[in-house]
Amino acid sequence: MKLDAKIPEGPLAEKWDNHRFNLKLVNPANKKKFKIIVVGTGLAGASAAATLAELGYHVDNFCIQDSPRRAHSIAAQGGINAAKNYANDGDSVWRLFYDTVKGGDFRAREANVYRLAQLSCDIIDHCVAQGIPFARDYGGFLDNRSFGGAQVSRTFYAKGQTGQQLLLGAYSSLMRQVSTGMVKLFPRREMMDLVMVDGKARGIVVRNLITGETETYDAHAVVIATGGYGNVFNLSTNAMASNVTAAFRAYKKGAFFANPCFTQIHPTCIPVHGTFQSKLTLMSESLRNDGRVWVPKKPGDKRRPMDIPESEQDYYLENKYPSFGNLVPRDVASRNAKEQCDLGKGVGETGLAVYLDFADAIKRDGEDVIAGKYGNLFEMYEKITGENPYKTPMMIYPAVHYTMGGLWVDYNLMSTIPGLFVLGEANFSDHGANRLGASALMQGLADGYFVIPYTIGGYLAETTFSEVQASNSPEFKKCVDDIQNKIEKLLSIKGEKTVAEFHRELGLILWEHCGMSRNEEGLLKARTMIQKLRSEFWENVNVPGIGMDLNQSLENAGRVADFLEFGELMINDALARKESCGCHFNTAFQTDENEARRDDDNYCHVAAWEYTGDEQSPNFHKESLSFENVELSQRSYK
């Protein structure tokens, strides 16, 4: 199968407009004859469900939590980019496009990224109209700040709660459609499988997390907006329920998985405290605007930070990257923190942390100004660590945060399965090998509010559908049987090890060998370890309780079972990409200055993996990336 990204013809700046005109429309009176399933209620899912319902489609919207408002988009702190150029500092759609392509280390599609930059402005307009209380200046106009990796101020924000405010905005639009009856909401449902009829996505099977029953739903198209798979590492900044299951089941039904090894390790998280740590907490990288990152110059220096004179403090980012300083992109900042700790210069009890110091900023601007910008982040830090960052430097360390990889989609956001669309973090499309700060919210909302409403119409208008009813279709029945068998199997093992223990082991293997830096030897070793762990899981996992009940252990077991397979796919992908780019840093491929060395002749492509069967190697497919508008360059932040 040849991957066709369906990128429209014409000059970059006109592609989307041309495409929108060329897409077939669904007659307004016919829209109500179509039903669309949207899985997920984060920024991408809620915005898609609300907008599709506004257009007149019937939408069934599913989420894993008790309410759509809980989706993990809510935790995004820093902000959302838009090329409004309100700051008059030289921003433009072109610059946002260029920064995003460059930030992604030239492993994203030009056309998709350009469309994203174009739509960024519409998002802000819409969100303000929804009543989202963005930060404003004294004139009452919207305030902007600059954000990790950007030299212009294009980030709109609502204190450190931008994700919360944007999500509650999308949620409010969604609930408005629930009240009109156009959206039916199904909370506490976990997608267990995608159902295909005649080669098209025609429905899903979910587990009702309260009753334990498997339920079936049919539709004309299925939209997956289930977020990223960072929890494959066990410890990440993702919410506890974030998982790969929906995307992975779609992969097993024939949707290709693109660039699974592209996982973003965020530089500013609160360091790990112990074995029973359940998750990691991000501190918004906006903190790097005013905080200065340093470690002691002398390895093994265990003095308290205030006892180390400035001459013995090493501001390694400022020294190494004079023009970007503390604002280098996330992958660069993370790798450098790890490098300092590997040199023995790490701080804190574990030696796995660096300082993020606000003393100079407080001296310069006063505590009030700093509190106004970061007050809630400082409070959060103090709550978790018991230390006051106004008085003593914060300690930070990188943690898994975002996954650029995801299900492969074309320009219409449709996967390799006809009728299966994938939005937001769950797809792979816009961030290449590294995502810049404040662009995840932008992508999720662009996909949901402004892309899918057009592209799904094009699909529905030109497709002939057979009659499908979940209640009497053999395809649905087979999926339900498979799921019930799997659940019974998990419950019947009654082994010795808990699900959490398996998850912890898997996470450590991946963090060590498929994390901030990788090499072939480590990856091969990790692959064998994961295979072993997976077979042990199916012989020795202990899942208490029964299937027909609210059973959180069983929920976790299903998710970890998929992670145990998915982890191997990540490793295969990392092994196949014999270059370094963005977050994928293979130690065998680096420049003399220890930066990622790309191989554009051989790896300027998207790697898309096709499932071939359990315990079988997946097939590799390649979507070559061509850069017609930007010149491929070595990223330099010096």
Next chain:
Amino acid sequence: MISKTLNLTLKVWRQKCGEKKGRLETYQAKNISVDMSFLEMLDVVNEDLTKNRKEPIAFDHDCREGICGMCGAVVNGRAHGQEKETTLCQLHMRHFSDGDTIVIEPWRSRAFPLVKDLIVDRSAFDEIIASGGYISVKTGGAPDANALPIAREVAETSFKAAACIGCGACVAACPNASAMLFVSAKISQLALLPQGKAEAAKRAQAMVRQMDECGFGNCSNETECEMECPKGISIVEIARMNREFLKAEFS
């Protein structure tokens, strides 16, 4: 000097799905690091229960960073525990002492039916938002975001109300199980902003009506909600809601 680990006795509400009555059961939480969060402490207890072939305690949680609003339990009689402006997931064990007994119960309100153990059904909150907690704007066609300047103080006051995470602690804390803090936060956020004024009257009436239909109690100025709100939402919002509601009723 605080010890680095704690041994605690827990009394936890256990109630199966569909069971009419629940009971407090006693568990020992051993070697709990003071750096753990309250939910991580429960994870340890659950691991222990699982190892001993018993059913772990069911509790809601997700982001574990105090923003999603999914977690919550009444700890020693206080919604989300004793720390001010803190969700249960952000309550850390350094606030407890070795040998403490901790009583853990679910939110209690007729409008939040119990599902299992510490999990309750808060879909009434979604119903209230669906009744009017939005600005009726369709995607597309919004004017330029800077076309409508909003005074900074107004935006900030609105933001304070918008910080609500919908966890339900206000209801759990109120002797009347009133949801007024939750409802007023949304009504205030939108009524303060020029974009939200067009529907302000309709919104206030619809949301208050839905709140009553869901079975929440009335406000009798106990101010317990404000005390327990993890996001520091003030009862000033309730006053503002009452004004909005009265204005709507008499116009």
